Amino acid sequence: MSEYILGLGANLGERITTLECAGAELANHPQMHLLKVSSLYETEPVGFKEQPDFINGAVLFSSDLPPKAFFRITQTLETRFGRIRNRPWGPRTLDIDILLIDSISIETERLIVPHPQLRYRRFALLPAAELAPNWVIPGSGCTVAEALADCPDSGRLECIVSQHHFLKRVREVQQWALPSISASKG
Numbered sequence: 001m002s003e004y005i006l007g008l009g010a011n012l013g014e015r016i017t018t019l020e021c022a023g024a025e026l027a028n029h030p031q032m033h034l035l036k037v038s039s040l041y042e043t044e045p046v047g048f049k050e051q052p053d054f055i056n057g058a059v060l061f062s063s064d065l066p067p068k069a070f071f072r073i074t075q076t077l078e079t080r081f082g083r084i085r086n087r088p089w090g091p092r093t094l095d096i097d098i099l100l101i102d103s104i105s106i107e108t109e110r111l112i113v114p115h116p117q118l119r120y121r122r123f124a125l126l127p128a129a130e131l132a133p134n135w136v137i138p139g140s141g142c143t144v145a146e147a148l149a150d151c152p153d154s155g156r157l158e159c160i161v162s163q164h165h166f167l168k169r170v171r172e173v174q175q176w177a178l179p180s181i182s183a184s185k186g
């Protein structure tokens, strides 16, 4: 079993609902077990500024899926939620970034872990620090909490949904999804 921290983001459509549904979809996968969720934050865009504010959060899963298979699922989910890739750092209905996996480092053409921007983004570090402040970021020698304290990003970040409420909503959406899954089986 490995532990995965995912960063979730959305700045188009029903942003909070999208993150609740994405969390529930992943949690309903038979090989992904939701352990913890962060609060949700409204954040100003970095890089390309002329776009709506984001909602960002993070989720902690355990899974026996290898990273490549896990990543394939998160990429498919982004596409299913209507994500169109037209510019890097541009607006999106759903962004799922694999921020950390255990203490491993991966560097392939499509997947880099720890996420290469993690240390520069408060909107990723702050929710990740709610989940696992003492997790050492491989290759950096510092913990998530230390990286947050050192992060130069000063973008606006406002907590708008508590951890408790986000988890409650994800669990509710998971329940709605169950009848249709069992109905289709039988």
Ligand code: ADP
Pocket: 087, 088, 089, 095, 096, 097, 098, 099, 109, 110, 111, 112, 113, 114, 115, 116, 117
């Ligand atoms: P960002 O999330 O950094 O704003 P995008 O979501 O547009 O950027 O992703 C661009 C590319 O980043 C994706 O096509 C993906 O292949 C690559 N990528 C590399 N490492 C990761 C990772 N750890 N998690 C998610 N995407 C990653």
Ligand code: MG
Pocket: 095, 096, 097
């Ligand atoms: Mg991404």
